[in-house]
Amino acid sequence: MDAETLAVFRAETEGLVETLEERLLALQATPEDRELIDGVFRDLHTLKGTGAMFGREDIAGFLHDFESAFEAVRSGAAEVDAPLVAISLRARDHVAALLEAEGAPGGEAILADLARHLGKEAGAEEGFALDLGEPPPAAGAGPWQLTFKLPADTLVLGGKPELVLAELRELGATRLRARIRDVPPLPLLDAAELHLGWEVELPAEVSEDAIRDVFLFHEQGLELTLARAEGAPPPAQPAPETSISPAEPAPEGPTAAAQPRPAPAAPPSAAEPRDASAAAPAAKPSAHMRVPAERLDDMMDRVGELVLAEARLVDIVARSGDPSLVAVTEDIQRLTAAMRDTTMSIRMTPISTITGRFRRLVHDLTSKLGKRIAFVAEGEETELDKTVVERLTEPLMHIIRNAADHGLEEPSGRAAAGKEETGTITLSARYSGAEVLISLSDDGRGLNREAIRARATARGLLGEGAEPADEELFGLIFAPGFSTAAEVTELSGRGVGMDVVKRTIDGLRGAIEVTSRPGEGTSVTLRLPLTLAIIDGLLIEVAGERFVLPLAAVDEIVELPEALAEPGARGNAFLDIRDSLVPFLRLRQLLQSSGVPGPHQKVIVVTSADGRVGLVVDRIIGSNQTVIKQLSPLHAGVKTFSGATILGDGAVALILDVPQLVARGRLEADGREAA
Amino acid sequence: MSKHTPARHGMDLAGDMVTFRLSGEVLAVPAAQLREVLEPVQTTRVPGAPQFVSGLVNVRGSVVPLADLRVPLRMPHPGGAEVSRDAADDARILVLELPLAGQASVVGVLADSVHEVTRLAPEALEEIPAVGTRWPPRYVAALGRWAGEFVTIPDLPAIFADFLAGEAGNSHRPGEAGNSHRPGAPAAGPHTDAEG
Numbered sequence: 001m002d003a004e005t006l007a008v009f010r011a012e013t014e015g016l017v018e019t020l021e022e023r024l025l026a027l028q029a030t031p032e033d034r035e036l037i038d039g040v041f042r043d044l045h046t047l048k049g050t051g052a053m054f055g056r057e058d059i060a061g062f063l064h065d066f067e068s069a070f071e072a073v074r075s076g077a078a079e080v081d082a083p084l085v086a087i088s089l090r091a092r093d094h095v096a097a098l099l100e101a102e103g104a105p106g107g108e109a110i111l112a113d114l115a116r117h118l119g120k121e122a123g124a125e126e127g128f129a130l131d132l133g134e135p136p137p138a139a140g141a142g143p144w145q146l147t148f149k150l151p152a153d154t155l156v157l158g159g160k161p162e163l164v165l166a167e168l169r170e171l172g173a174t175r176l177r178a179r180i181r182d183v184p185p186l187p188l189l190d191a192a193e194l195h196l197g198w199e200v201e202l203p204a205e206v207s208e209d210a211i212r213d214v215f216l217f218h219e220q221g222l223e224l225t226l227a228r229a230e231g232a233p234p235p236a237q238p239a240p241e242t243s244i245s246p247a248e249p250a251p252e253g254p255t256a257a258a259q260p261r262p263a264p265a266a267p268p269s270a271a272e273p274r275d276a277s278a279a280a281p282a283a284k285p286s287a288h289m290r291v292p293a294e295r296l297d298d299m300m301d302r303v304g305e306l307v308l309a310e311a312r313l314v315d316i317v318a319r320s321g322d323p324s325l326v327a328v329t330e331d332i333q334r335l336t337a338a339m340r341d342t343t344m345s346i347r348m349t350p351i352s353t354i355t356g357r358f359r360r361l362v363h364d365l366t367s368k369l370g371k372r373i374a375f376v377a378e379g380e381e382t383e384l385d386k387t388v389v390e391r392l393t394e395p396l397m398h399i400i401r402n403a404a405d406h407g408l409e410e411p412s413g414r415a416a417a418g419k420e421e422t423g424t425i426t427l428s429a430r431y432s433g434a435e436v437l438i439s440l441s442d443d444g445r446g447l448n449r450e451a452i453r454a455r456a457t458a459r460g461l462l463g464e465g466a467e468p469a470d471e472e473l474f475g476l477i478f479a480p481g482f483s484t485a486a487e488v489t490e491l492s493g494r495g496v497g498m499d500v501v502k503r504t505i506d507g508l509r510g511a512i513e514v515t516s517r518p519g520e521g522t523s524v525t526l527r528l529p530l531t532l533a534i535i536d537g538l539l540i541e542v543a544g545e546r547f548v549l550p551l552a553a554v555d556e557i558v559e560l561p562e563a564l565a566e567p568g569a570r571g572n573a574f575l576d577i578r579d580s581l582v583p584f585l586r587l588r589q590l591l592q593s594s595g596v597p598g599p600h601q602k603v604i605v606v607t608s609a610d611g612r613v614g615l616v617v618d619r620i621i622g623s624n625q626t627v628i629k630q631l632s633p634l635h636a637g638v639k640t641f642s643g644a645t646i647l648g649d650g651a652v653a654l655i656l657d658v659p660q661l662v663a664r665g666r667l668e669a670d671g672r673e674a675a
Numbered sequence: 676m677s678k679h680t681p682a683r684h685g686m687d688l689a690g691d692m693v694t695f696r697l698s699g700e701v702l703a704v705p706a707a708q709l710r711e712v713l714e715p716v717q718t719t720r721v722p723g724a725p726q727f728v729s730g731l732v733n734v735r736g737s738v739v740p741l742a743d744l745r746v747p748l749r750m751p752h753p754g755g756a757e758v759s760r761d762a763a764d765d766a767r768i769l770v771l772e773l774p775l776a777g778q779a780s781v782v783g784v785l786a787d788s789v790h791e792v793t794r795l796a797p798e799a800l801e802e803i804p805a806v807g808t809r810w811p812p813r814y815v816a817a818l819g820r821w822a823g824e825f826v827t828i829p830d831l832p833a834i835f836a837d838f839l840a841g842e843a844g845n846s847h848r849p850g851e852a853g854n855s856h857r858p859g860a861p862a863a864g865p866h867t868d869a870e871g
Contacts, residue, residue, distance in 0.1 A: 654721065
């Protein structure tokens, strides 16, 4: 496979493998759901077909039995149960592994398990599942007579008729004959076109669906007739029971001679099979596109340059004053702004892109731990920059694993505590001011306060006899190596990897909060600033320098009273806003700006962890869309800023980190008091 | 004087070099590290940042820290950390690609003027003389000669690594480590006795 083909193959199969996993997990909850069953079957079949089409017979071969198993389910002859889903999930993983590296091991064990589950001995490989659950052929029904002709451009499009024939042979096709009557005389023969048709006889016990599925990839322009032979030799051109051609919809309803066919939920109307299975997203022309992340980054960079070029253009045009040039420039400004917005929105990814992995993890943990666990996700539509979302996966998996392993009780323990036997782990995401809050809560036994305290004291994380608040104490479980020893079993796992969580969240400039009630459960909340993302910013000016404040942190803006314009002798600076005292900080001092403030300074009241705080600035410029750029490691020591952005005129402006700024202002005020 | 070409920190000193002027001295950096040369652009002050990297500039849509080599090399800088106003017409920013904390990073370096990309013949590259230089020797990779003038090749990896480790630049005067010729200091080794 050349690189380009390989890329196409990968993109196609990766999507299928993903939807397959989603559907299998959903199927576990609603095993009766016909749409899901059809979807799973279709995914399996398409994967198999795609594999075969790209010459990956290993994948096609491996999936064959699973396809058959689900075909039985689809035809109503078998049911979906938990073991089948579990084995299928393993199969899905194996296919993912095969896609990663050809010849990945482990497939045979999975097939053996499947066979065992289906009550068959492993080894009965060839088509053993085909008769599995097939309804016995109706009495009197003869073998199938199939006549088909693939579209003329099949070969050009990379189709392989020989694979179709091979599949038919697997179904037990006999008397396979080619029809050569459409082959043109030699001078007119185009070797790239397919002129052959075929006539095939198939055993009576094969289901109609099984036959039609062979042609899943050749529906466009396919000519096909399929009829029962009725024991008698078929007429030369048999009256079709169902005739299929793209131009004329298949007449539904079997003739008197026809055998009632197994009733799938959506009878595959072969004329327009894609629409018939509208429930299966994979079958629809996808509304989504997979794009390498680097291309988005590149695009963002280009847009950044475009904005700069535009700013220069605006400058020149303002000087020239040519009206037609002004009009064009305004158009370009409008387009650039729209382009910038669109590009930014492309980078935003909803949390739902990673929750699938958590569902899978919980599913795996359920069987591994022998507990009954439900996973609920709320606010999955909450969007974060894709980089943040990706970096969150690992920490969230850690927290879920810990909650399932140590937070939730055994079913018996839950019953004894008067709880439902099924424990619940809830992931909820929501915006809060300039932050995104992601909480993972379980309804388990809660953290053991005393055990944590003892452990923290033993580790020297806590002084003897200290009585820390819950918040502080529970935060200690994220300390590195907090519980490497297994003596406090309930806690042991909570320490493992939890420092990794802390490190990642620190890296994203976030914070972790833990709340827990004995017997009721534990909740871990990650507070993530919208760094690496795009925020609505408030552009302000202090001593001629511009800064950006996250607009979401801003409560209100008031004028600084003249009496307070100059830093006075009094250490405490409070504003009286509607009868409540709001302390304020002068950004001129915090930012070591030079010069003297003019009149009419403004106070921006922000909400911080410790309540409302006012920030005194010289001037409010306005709000703007702010792409946050991370500061270089050279500025890692500067905590007051969460990043920088590029303004419309190309200048760089720093983004103020409100919690850090307020903390620092407080520190400096304390320092002054102490001095 | 040793004839061999010092190539510390993987710097290929024998390749093309870009020569530029800073505070009256001629400096050079490997051309392979140079991404582009910019005319002075609006610099954003970073309050609270060390003087060595006190500013940020916009380089084609990226926010890039602007470093002032005069701070670690202890050269006089008349106009603070910004581009010297008196040299404004010729002043440039060298946009360099350097590894910072193990990651490929882009850093802007101030220059009063940029001369040319040239090849300094290996013989022209000399190890740091023991006396007669006022730069912290550990920050100087080599000395050379170009157009009749001495050329200093600063050891950028060492300068930035020290800064990131909190040794240099955090104070307005970089630590005295450069002067003291500690035996461990890389550049000082062969010359330690000569100074005493």
